[in-house]
Amino acid sequence: MILPATQFAAESSSSGISSLGINLKSFVFQLITFLIVLFILRRWVFPKLVATLEARRKTLEDSLNQARLTEETLQKAEAKAGEILQAARAQADTALAEAQTKAEEIIAKGETAASERGARIIAEAEERLGKEREKLHSELRGELAELVAITTEKVLRQKLNEHEDRVLIERSLKELG
């Protein structure tokens, strides 16, 4: 194929092309070289290059897809986390409210129990005080009676003579009769 081309170039050089200032031989040779190079490139280089580029493109596309997926997953995870957080907050609020209610109930119960206990203690103290007062009254009454009896006895022993005693006995007999 090269030989007819050179022949054609040799023939052409003598014709009008050379009149344009173009070296036909050189042109043909360069064309052939170009074609050879083009062939080589298309046959061995371009496919590999294209494959490599395609692989890279695919890799990039995969990466992008992966990134998109990751982002979506992240968004979903964030949404889910938000939901979980909200639910947890709601649950925490409920638990807090329940705990507060329970605490108030416990405090109220405690106050009631304390109040009852206080009332009971006061009642017991009052009862004890009443008993003590009664005991003191009784003791005082006893002591007073003893004092009166002793004093009366002393006075009577000093003052009661035989005549008065006789009158007393007569009156006693009348009372008995």
Place this chain on the structure above:
Amino acid sequence: MAGLSRRQLAVYAADQLLSSKPVPAIVRELAAVLISSRRTNQAELLASDIGWELERRGEIANATVTAAHQLSALLQKEVSAFVKKSAKVRQVIISQNIDRSVIGGVRIETAAHSWDKTLSRKLTDIREVS
């Protein structure tokens, strides 16, 4: 009579006394019973039982009168009349007992009855009531 109770002995003695049996004879009989039944320590109690039996039958009451001063004859008569009426007996024997601790008033005790109108009793009542 060895197996007789003190109460039965008292009834027997009262019967004998009221039937005008001599007192020394009755006393000897009772003493024999008490000795044979080894109850000589119950002699005073038996005498008291006899007094109680005689009083129960309305015959005689032995009244012990306790006072702080000696009772006049008039007062003794009044006491005797009172006991006759109250114990419903025909005869009263008065035994007087002087006890300064009674302060004033009189305490009369028979085998079956007791009346205490002494001042010491009244003072004790005051102490006990309070």
